[in-house]
Amino acid sequence: MDKYGIVFALLGAALAALGAGAGSAKGVGLAGEAGSGVVTEDPSKFGKVLILQLLPGTQGIYGLLIAFITLTNIGVLGGSSDFGIAKGLLYFAACLPMAIVGYISAVAQAKASVASMGILAKRPDQFGKSMIFPAMVETYAILALLISVLAILGVSGLSI
Amino acid sequence: MAEQLYAYAVARIRSKELQLLGRSDVDQLLNCKSEKECLKLLAEKGWGKTGEESSEAMLKAEREKTWDLMKELVEDTSVFDMFLYTNDYHNLKAAVKQVYTDTKDMDIYITQGTIEIGMILDAVREHNFSALPEHMHSCAEEAYQVLLRTGDSQLCDVILDRAALEMMLVKCKESKVELLARYGELRVAAADINIAVRGNKTHKSKEFLERAMAGCSSLDKKKLSSAALESLEAIYQYLQFTDYSDAVEAIKESSSAFERWCDNRIMDLIRPQKSNPFTISPLAAYILARENEIKTVRILLSGKRNDIPDSAIRERMRDMYV
Incomplete structure (x- = not known):
C-alpha cells in the first residue's frame, strides 16, 4: 500500500499543471478571439491587445511551477521517492489550490480581459485602467500559488 | 464556450460603435443648410459607397453595410x-x-x-x-x-x-435572448397601441381591432380594443396600468411623438448592451442602433429637402445609441 504514495503525489502535480494549464489555454483563446476582433478594426492596437490577451496565461506558468516543485520533491526527477501514502496524499492536497484556483481564475480573468478589450477598442487612452480589472483576478491565482508552494515545501520536511 | 460568447464579433462591434452617429453629429447635420450639405457631411463620415449618391441610395448602402458586417460576424444570420x-x-x-x-x-x-x-x-x-x-x-x-x-x-x-x-x-x-424577447414584446405592444389609437379616431369596429392586433403578454388585447371602442381617454386610462404608461403623454402630443417614443424606448432597452462583452445581444443592439440611426438621418434629410424649420425637425429626432 505504501507504494501508492508516489502515485497520489504525481497525480497532484499532474492536476496542478492540468487545471491551471487548461484554464489558461481556454482563457488565452477567448481573449485572443476578442483581441482579433479589435485588431481587425484597428491593427495599431495589437501591442496593447497582446498584453490583455496574455494576462490569463500566467496561471499555466504557475501550474507548471507547482508541478515542477512537486516532481523535484517527490523524487521523480531524481533522488529518493521513498514515502508513504499519507505523505503522498498530503502532496496531492498541496497541489489542489493551484489546480482549482488556477483553472477558475484563468477563465474569470479571460472574461475580464475581453471586457477590457472593449475599453481598449473605444478608449485606447484608458489602457492603463483597462488592464487593472483583469489584473485584479491575478491576486487569487498568486495566493493559490503561494499556498501550494508553502504546502509542498512544508510536506517535504515532514517525517511521516 | 467561445462560440456562444461571440467574443470576436462583440469586440469588432465595439470598434464599429465608434463610427455610429452621436447627438453632436446629429446637431452638426441639423446645422447644415441643405440636404446636399448633409449628404456631403455624411459622406465625409464614411456614409454611402461612392459619396455622391442620392439620399435613398446612401441609406440603402448603409443598411447593406450593416447586414454585410453581420454576415461576416455570425455564421448563421x-x-x-x-x-x-x-x-x-x-x-x-x-x-x-x-x-x-x-x-x-x-x-x-x-x-x-x-x-x-x-x-x-x-x-x-x-x-x-x-x-x-x-x-x-x-x-x-x-x-x-x-x-x-x-x-x-x-x-x-x-x-x-x-x-x-x-x-x-x-x-x-x-431566441431565448432576453433583449430580443423584450424587443419583440415592445414592438408588438407599440403596434397594438397604435392600432387602438388610430382605430378610435377612425371609428373602427371591435372585429376590425381584434383582427388587426397581435397578442402580447404585456397588453390585454381585449381590454385595449374595448378601450379603443370607448374613447381615447379610456385607452389612456388602460395604459396607465401597464408598462407603457409613459406612452400616454406622447400619444396625446401627436402620432409622430408616439413613434419617437417607441424608438427611444428601444434605445433605452438596448443601451446597456454597450458594456456587455459577450453573447449575441450586443450584435442585435448594434443592428437596432443602426436602424435607428438610418431612420433619424432619413427624417432629417427629408426635413431639409422640404425646407421644414430646424425646430420641427429637431422635435422628431430620436435618441441615439452612443
Whole structure:
C-alpha cells in the first residue's frame, strides 16, 4: 500500500499543471478571439491587445511551477521517492489550490480581459485602467500559488 | 464556450460603435443648410459607397453595410431573422397588390429580407403559396383572397401586418435572448397601441381591432380594443396600468411623438448592451442602433429637402445609441 504514495503525489502535480494549464489555454483563446476582433478594426492596437490577451496565461506558468516543485520533491526527477501514502496524499492536497484556483481564475480573468478589450477598442487612452480589472483576478491565482508552494515545501520536511 | 460568447464579433462591434452617429453629429447635420450639405457631411463620415449618391441610395448602402458586417460576424444570420420578417411581409404585401393591380414597379420592394423578392412575386403570381415559408401560407392566402374579392387593401395590410408582428414575436421569444424577447414584446405592444389609437379616431369596429392586433403578454388585447371602442381617454386610462404608461403623454402630443417614443424606448432597452462583452445581444443592439440611426438621418434629410424649420425637425429626432 505504501507504494501508492508516489502515485497520489504525481497525480497532484499532474492536476496542478492540468487545471491551471487548461484554464489558461481556454482563457488565452477567448481573449485572443476578442483581441482579433479589435485588431481587425484597428491593427495599431495589437501591442496593447497582446498584453490583455496574455494576462490569463500566467496561471499555466504557475501550474507548471507547482508541478515542477512537486516532481523535484517527490523524487521523480531524481533522488529518493521513498514515502508513504499519507505523505503522498498530503502532496496531492498541496497541489489542489493551484489546480482549482488556477483553472477558475484563468477563465474569470479571460472574461475580464475581453471586457477590457472593449475599453481598449473605444478608449485606447484608458489602457492603463483597462488592464487593472483583469489584473485584479491575478491576486487569487498568486495566493493559490503561494499556498501550494508553502504546502509542498512544508510536506517535504515532514517525517511521516 | 467561445462560440456562444461571440467574443470576436462583440469586440469588432465595439470598434464599429465608434463610427455610429452621436447627438453632436446629429446637431452638426441639423446645422447644415441643405440636404446636399448633409449628404456631403455624411459622406465625409464614411456614409454611402461612392459619396455622391442620392439620399435613398446612401441609406440603402448603409443598411447593406450593416447586414454585410453581420454576415461576416455570425455564421448563421438566421438568428437575426426577427428583424427581417417585417421586410418579408412588406414584400409579400407589395407583391399581392402588384399582382392585383397588374403593375410592374419594382421600387416598392425592400431588398433586405429572408426570402428573395422574385420568389415571393412568383408565388403570388402563380397563386402557389406553398413555395413560401410555412408561416406565410395561410396569411398570404387570406390576404390574397380578401384583396381579390373585396378590393379592400387596408384589410389586406391588416392581415399581413399582424402576421408579421406575430412571427417576429415568436422568433424573438424562440431566441431565448432576453433583449430580443423584450424587443419583440415592445414592438408588438407599440403596434397594438397604435392600432387602438388610430382605430378610435377612425371609428373602427371591435372585429376590425381584434383582427388587426397581435397578442402580447404585456397588453390585454381585449381590454385595449374595448378601450379603443370607448374613447381615447379610456385607452389612456388602460395604459396607465401597464408598462407603457409613459406612452400616454406622447400619444396625446401627436402620432409622430408616439413613434419617437417607441424608438427611444428601444434605445433605452438596448443601451446597456454597450458594456456587455459577450453573447449575441450586443450584435442585435448594434443592428437596432443602426436602424435607428438610418431612420433619424432619413427624417432629417427629408426635413431639409422640404425646407421644414430646424425646430420641427429637431422635435422628431430620436435618441441615439452612443
